Amino acid sequence: MTKRALLIAFHFPPQAASSGIQRTLSFSKHLGRFGWEPMVLTAHPRAYAQQNPSQLASIPAKMVLRRAFALDTKRHLGWRGRYSELMALPDRWISWWAHGVLTGLRLVREHKPEVLWSTFPIATAHLIGLTLQRMTGLPWVADFRDPMLQPSYPVSPRQRGFYSWLERQTLQRCRYAVFTTQSALDSYRTRFPEIDPGKLHLIENGYDEDEFGALIGNTPDTRAIGQPVTLLHSGVLYRNGRDPEPFIQALAALKATGRIDAASLRVILRAPGDMAGVKAKVERHGMTDIVSVLPPVPYSEALAEMLAADALLLFQGTPFNSQIPAKVYEYFRARKPILGLVDPAGETATVLRNAGFASIAAADQSGSIESALTQFIPAVRDGSAYVASDEVIARSTRTHKAGQLAALFDEAGK
Secondary structure, rough: OOOEEEEEEEOOOEEEEOOOOHHHHHHHHHHHOOEEEEEEEEOOOHHHHEEEEEHHHHHOOOOOEEOOOOHHHHHHHHOEEOOOOOOOOOOOOOOOHHHEEEEEHHHHHOOOOEEEEEEOOOOOHHHHHHHHHHHHHOHHHHHEEEEOOOOOOOOOOOHHHHOOOOOOHHHHHHEEEEOOHHHHHHHHHHHOOOHHHHHHHEOOOOOOOOHHHHOOOOOOOOOOOOEEEEEEEEEEOEEEEEEEHHHHHHHHHHHHHHHHHHHHHOEEEEOOHHHHHHHHHHOOOOOOEEEEEEEOHHHHHHHHHHHHEEEEEEEEEEHHHOOOOOOHHHHHHHHHOOOEEEEEOOOOHHHHHOOOOOOEEEOOOOHHHHHHHHHHHHHHOOOOOOHHHHHHHHHOEHHHHHHHHHHHHHOOOO
């Protein structure tokens, strides 16, 4: 008999600008292979500042999906972007909580799920999960992904206090707590020594083979003779932690000494978020002939662009040392060389090294990046640069990750 699980997630299509939608979406697509029928409780699309309707086609057609009333305090209840902090605790989407709980109770009554699951980084999702667990007694798997409390986030003392309370309540009441990185899991073992270590589990992010399968054969496998090497970064960049300026400075140094030019190298920074800011940095260093800053495209087009590129760039600096960008697993599947612009001591660098990638440079040091590029670009050009092995790709599939989650559901439901 198929068992049912209620998944509580803010990030779900058509929400855009967060890789978190892929985690929940993939679980909703693949849990059925392991005997679990997923239902999804999410927020009304009005709560999303950015939307990508093309993702709606990826939602399983027969899946039970409920969208509860939700507002964004800043956009809907604020005045010129200003709002009372009391209206945004634990976050700007607290309005989702009340109707989310009522909708969840109706789903529990009508469909009788055996387990609850909620996912961070929108803290209200865990607040809904906590409330439903207390009201129904159902076993609850809390998907923390990353630590709720970071050294520099939340900044507000009041919000940090709410996060701290919710974090502890979640750990105490959930059956299992799940993290996407080993360092995040280890940090909770250290901070909460009274919590049974067996409650904490690792389920990394991954890639969806179904998304790639539709693209195979539609993108070139090799670069045409005489064409420039194309390096691609796909995703958001930040001033703190994913600042592309040291990388652009390194490119400028290579260009100044004649080691690269527009005929030999093309760099694409796709969907960096602050496009104007990134373009300004490219212009400031005189790199507009080599570096293109381009807007977001639908997810399938973004994957196709990864498959068409000659090599892929990964930005993940020191502030994100305990996090791994979800795109790294898509990069593995693309079977392309990867240049990691990371903190060598961070979790992302560890994942790259464990997968066999050695092209790593300190994200904030242009000299280190310049040295890495000097070796990386020729290796990409002559085809000797390393790409992920079949074994690395197999353990990176979201189907495999869904099987791990299903195993936790099986244990939680006993």
